[in-house]
Amino acid sequence: MLDYDDEATGYDSTRGGVPRAEAAAAAVLGLIPPGARSLLDIGCGTGLVTERIAEGRPGLRVSGSDAAPGMARIARQRIGAVVLADARRLPLRDGAVDAVAAVWLLHLLRETGDVRAVVAQAARVLRPGGTFVTTVDKDASHDVASDIDEVFAPYLAPSPSDATDRVIGYGAECGLDVVGSAVFRGHGQGGTPAAAIRGLRRGYYASRLALPGTAAERLVEALAALPGPDRRRAEPEYRLLAFRRRPGPPRA
Secondary structure (H helix, E strand, O other), X not given: OOOHHHHOOOOHHHOOHHHHHHHHHHHHHHHOOOOOOEEEEEOOOOOHHHHHHHHHOOOOEEEEEEOOHHHHHHHHHHHOOEEEOXXXXXXXXXXXXXXXXXOOOHHHOOOOOHHHHHHHXXXXXXXXXXXXXEEEOHHHHOOOOOHHHHHHHHHEOOOOXXXXXXXXXXXXXXXXXXXXXXXXXXXXXXXXXXXXXXXXXXXXXXXXXXXXXXXXXXXXXXXXXXXXXOOOOOOOEEEEEEEEEOOOOOOO
């Protein structure tokens, strides 16, 4: 798994930068009702998306949280209101905000119970009728039927933690009903064999691939044999789900 403190400084430039952030923010805002007055972006990272959510809707009070000090430090420079916090234990009162966003977070949570805990926290800090927006099936979004995906296929990890059905089930448990969805393009994220090899060596695919024993070395060899090592393949399209919190107290 990546060390997100170490990744913080160069994170945005390796993840599609401003174009991807703008696409994500626009898609999130498209699912947030116009009457919302406050939004918490959990796992906000460097705040690049968070900042654009705030810019995209003047009057929406936007804050963020992240568990990595390096990420939170950069995010504070962009939006100011950022708390260092574990998304499984948010330091907010019940019903504190009108909306919660979690973009590219749930797929990283591989320990049993983590995704359920984060969804439950989102429900808890939402007011009744509030909206929770989250990416789902993040790793699957990178499968664009390319030759890289064919090489990856035998190594795909089973049962992703952010699978749509799983997240919908966790939401239902704590009083969240699906009310919408959206997709947006991962600008600048079309993969190349060379970039995939670099990513493997840095641990980028820990949530996506199961690589026991010498599997990583075999995968690197297969990627190195592909044509066009620096030619970008198709860009991914990410999926968002929107949930509305039911009336009454949230269920733990």
